[in-house]
Amino acid sequence: MPTFHIELFEGRTLEQKRQFVEAITKATCDSLGVEPNSVDIILTDVKRENWATGGRLWSEADA
Known part of the structure; x- marks a missing residue:
């Protein structure tokens, strides 16, 4: 049973996450x-x- 732990920046919509996990699941099955x-x-x-x-927080990347 493959298990994926994926960390990503917050802010994705539920629909984006749904499409993402469907794509990962399909690629894994294939x-x-x-x-x-x-x-x-x-x-x-x-x-x-x-x-x-690189020693810099992403929250400060635009600063």
Whole structure:
């Protein structure tokens, strides 16, 4: 059973998340030969103030 833990910036709509998990599920089934009900996806919304790249918070990227 493949399980994906995906972290992304908050702000996506429910419809965007729905389309995203459908696409990941389809790609997983196609490439691994598993059934859709065996694919688990855990989405974690992260505030930009809690994510940094290169020593800089994403919330300060435009500052």
